[in-house]
């Protein structure tokens with residue numbers, strides 16, 4: 056992975072980023088101090104009201120995942136551990152596709168950390184099914200795929216887990232068992248690339264977070280492939296502080312460290328800070344049909360895999 060800059064090198068880059076950094080640190084500190092960040096976050100994501108009810112079947116998902124191992128000898132399925140709520144236990148499943156010869160790169164794909172964002176999970180299942188059917192599909196890449204990080208949330212169509220925790224803010228405190236299991240995975244396996252799949256209900260186009268990734272050409276190529284597929288790209292503000300310019304949110308290293316400092320670290324930020332040289336978070340617009348969201352994920356992931364593997 057010689058072409059990747061180390062975290063320390065990246066931190067020294069770009070005087071422009073440094074100037075913005077001082078201003079943004081000031082704004083963020085002021086917001087954190089006033090409690091505004093929490094208030095804005097609450098308004099953006101809202102309170103999950105209404106009765107908790109089952110909207111999806113985890114046994115059916117498990118059957119679909121386990122069928123992969125019977126389709127292809129190269130695919131295995133394991134449980135990273137179980138989470139328990141209200142007397143029920145859900146395993147967090149990981150699908151792995153090993154490669155015969157020494158692989159060029161090792162990739163982790165994750166979805167469903169927010170249980171009300173089902174397109175990432177569906178895309179990852181379809182992607183795993185393609186890997187199972189065709190051994191030549193990305194034959195030099197070893198994949199680990201966790202389609203549902205938050206099984207209770209996915210079953211009930213809720214953003215948070217069964218204890219009301221937003222798992223994508225749990226990677227500094229690790230009070231949620233799901234986050235502990237993903238931290239354990241990060242501790243025992245080394246990935247060259249990690250992608251976490253999300254959806255956004257406030258935008259009309261695709262965007263992604265490039266987590267401390269200085270490779271401008273790669274990021275632009277990924278967005279170009281979404282556009283080439285005839286799919287919309289978001290240009291403008293998302294949530295509060297972040298701005299997606301032409302579909303790309305530049306999140307330099309200090310923003311990841313800041314999120315850790317205020318105990319709000321996301322899973323993909325955590326993997327990046329723990330040494331994964333490339334990490335991305337993809338967001339598709341929830342207002343589009345599921346098939347379109349899946350097409351967006353496919354276009355951008357294929358661009359990313361082809362570009363990254365091609366450089367090794």
Ligand SMILES: [Zn+2]
Pocket residue numbers: 169172253254
């Ligand atoms: Zn999300």
